[in-house]
């Protein structure tokens with residue numbers, strides 16, 4: 001099929017390359033000329049495992065094109081995906097200006113018979129707005145343009161895999177034409193047995209927010225349990241195992257730690273709560289999820305303060321700055337929220353991250369950047385593990401102990417083994433676990 005993708009951020013670029021891999025011809029458009037120039041030069045605007053290779057395959061084969069000219073981008077497309085950003089406004093609502101703009105850009109150049117698909121995470125009711133906008137801009141195409149909602153569930157760091165081997169595909173639509181087009185589009189995945197869930201449009205829109213909010217709820221539930229376990233002398237990792245072994249609950253997203261970050265959960269939970277309020281339903285549970293998430297960072301800061309007494313002049317090393325492993329994304333990263341708190345208390349904060357150091361430095365210039373873990377740890381009074389990068393599992397812990405001013409580790413992701421840390425001689429504080437190696 002001929003597909004156009006408007007907006008080449010994380011979702012749009014991964015969607016574009018994946019649809020080419022499924023056998024379609026894709027034109028990706030973005031209003032950012034620099035981004036388009038970068039893509040034309042074979043560069044990537046962000047790091048995502050496997051994406052550069054997939055994009056290169058598509059462009060070399062001539063089936064993936066990029067342009068900043070929406071008119072030529074959407075011309076002749078049978079399906080147009082709207083993948084533009086929906087950032088938070090000051091009040092926490094989703095800002096839908098770019099969605100409206102993308103709709104107008106498409107509508108001005110539409111030729112009829114196209115299915116317009118929302119892929120960005122948007123509040124329920126947005127498709128109806130898109131439909132009205134199409135009618136206003138192109139009343140002549142009233143019965144020839146169809147709308148669908150096909151939310152993405154991709155995770156950064158595993159986005160390509162999530163797109164090409166999804167758990168399920170969700171399509172919300174209200175016309176046979178839209179359902180038919182989406183079935184054709186995803187036929188290769190459906191033939192492999194992937195489940196297709198078809199709903200009305202508002203249900204699909206709401207299900208996406210509900211899904212992200214529920215995952216965040218699971219994380220916050222575990223983080224609240226971590227606070228409780230610390231007080232009760234229980235182990236949150238084992239509690240999560242017990243909970244997770246109940247098939248009704250499931251083990252995924254029950255890892256307590258510094259909490260969730262990234263560009264989706266924090267903004268989507270706020271936007272979902274705002275949507276509920278606008279619809280006349282109060283949903284304070286969502287506010288509580290966000291509050292517990294903030295508390296997780298504060299709890300880690302407390303452990304550092306408790307261990308170091310005063311922060312003034314102390315050197316604290318943060319291992320991992322990205323909001324999660326396998327990405328260079330630092331947006332709403334708990335590591336940076338912690339760094340800000342420690343800097344405010346007068347500490348010298350040194351960060352190391354295999355991918356996200358440049359982005360972190362740009363976001364927080366007072367942060368010092370180290371070239372590797374041992375460089376960060378040298379003369380440090382405390383190390384905090386903020387992101388569970390795989391390389392942190394292979395550390396030479398004896399060397400780490402020896403380069404530090406004081407061997408004190410706060411494990412914000414429960415990555416290391418408490419007994420081993422105690423044996424080597426660290427003071428080691430995990431998250432929600434009994435202190436195996438308390439401070440002297």
Ligand code: UDX
Nearest residue numbers: 152153154155156253254255259260261262264323324
């Ligand atoms: C999320 C959703 O998973 C995805 O379906 C949606 O399309 C976009 O938002 P993403 O933000 O890329 O994806 O990352 P995800 O893997 O979901 O992790 C989000 C955050 O939760 C990370 O900061 C991660 O460290 C944290 N997390 C995750 C925990 O703290 N504990 C867990 O058990 C799981």
